Amino acid sequence: MNAPISSFASGPLVETSAARVSQSAPCGRLSLRARGDLAPFEAVLGLSLGGPIGARATAGETESIRLGPDEWMLHCPVEAVAGLEAALAPLYGSHPHSLVDVSGRETSFVIEGPRASELLTMGCPRDIETILPGSGRRTVFDGVTVILWRDAADRFRMDLWHSFAPHLLHLLETGSRELAAESL
Amino acid sequence: MLLIHCPYCNETLPEVEFAYAGEAHIARPVNPSEVSDADWEAFLFLRDNVKGPHYERWRHLHGCGRFFNAVRDTVSDKFLTTYEAGAPRPDLASLTERLK
Numbered sequence: 001m002n003a004p005i006s007s008f009a010s011g012p013l014v015e016t017s018a019a020r021v022s023q024s025a026p027c028g029r030l031s032l033r034a035r036g037d038l039a040p041f042e043a044v045l046g047l048s049l050g051g052p053i054g055a056r057a058t059a060g061e062t063e064s065i066r067l068g069p070d071e072w073m074l075h076c077p078v079e080a081v082a083g084l085e086a087a088l089a090p091l092y093g094s095h096p097h098s099l100v101d102v103s104g105r106e107t108s109f110v111i112e113g114p115r116a117s118e119l120l121t122m123g124c125p126r127d128i129e130t131i132l133p134g135s136g137r138r139t140v141f142d143g144v145t146v147i148l149w150r151d152a153a154d155r156f157r158m159d160l161w162h163s164f165a166p167h168l169l170h171l172l173e174t175g176s177r178e179l180a181a182e183s184l
Numbered sequence: 185m186l187l188i189h190c191p192y193c194n195e196t197l198p199e200v201e202f203a204y205a206g207e208a209h210i211a212r213p214v215n216p217s218e219v220s221d222a223d224w225e226a227f228l229f230l231r232d233n234v235k236g237p238h239y240e241r242w243r244h245l246h247g248c249g250r251f252f253n254a255v256r257d258t259v260s261d262k263f264l265t266t267y268e269a270g271a272p273r274p275d276l277a278s279l280t281e282r283l284k
Contacts, residue, residue: 052193052194053192053193053194053247053248054193067248067249068192068247068248068249068250069192069248069250071248071249125185125198125200125201126197126198126201130195137247138246138247138248138249139201139246139247140200140201140246145245145246
């Protein structure tokens with residue numbers, strides 16, 4: 001696993017009256033591809049993988065989001081990755097699937113504040129309000145594929161690849177300063 | 185900006201999330217080494233370049249990641265329908281009837 005990026009200072013990266021952006025603590029990320037009968041996977045993970053695209057489920061500290069008809073992203077504590085991999089490995093024979101540790105590939109920004117959803121419209125062409133609190137989507141933000149998790153009406157998490165993080169942070173910073181200036 | 189309906193996500197989303205992927209319903213020969221050069225050339229390069237309703241592939245690149253098929257009028261740029269990859273070609277008459 002690659003080391004998480006450390007080029008950002010700790011604490012909030014952007015803080016204005018409109019929105020606050022911070023980097024979330026490193027977590028384990030697993031990409032799961034599977035099709036057909038999902039029940040054995042649900043039994044091992046202890047969470048529901050069904051539902052429409054964008055549906056989320058939580059079991060303990062493990063979280064899943066459905067990204068496509070046969071694709072999920074799992075978030076868990078870093079130390080739980082090996083355990084999950086070992087737990088799903090026996091299913092390979094009877095239920096061929098792909099489980100890849102992508103923890104070293106991505107980081108997450110937490111975007112919160114009264115105008116967080118408005119801030120996201122600066123880079124995201126889709127209607128943010130169609131992503132209901134408690135769900136999420138993979139979408140595009142200023143040309144970069146990101147996974148948006150909407151935890152509350154005014155709180156989002158954005159998963160993105162490390163190399164795009166400084167670029168998107170600049171946009172989020174400019175955007176929230178602009179929104180904050182507007183409300184004066 | 186075009187709005188495209190993804191049949192997998194069942195949502196109508198901005199074009200920016202999608203990538204065009206050429207003409208649809210072009211089957212790769214099962215055994216390419218048995219195909220004549222002319223047929224192989226046709227498979228690789230010859231496309232209909234339709235003026236009017238065009239069967240084409242799109243991919244929901246920044247989303248579910250799935251390829252799907254669409255019928256788009258190349259003159260008006262209007263989508264007549266989108267449907268899942270592997271589904272049969274929809275009947276053109278019923279699609280154009282709906283527009284009238």
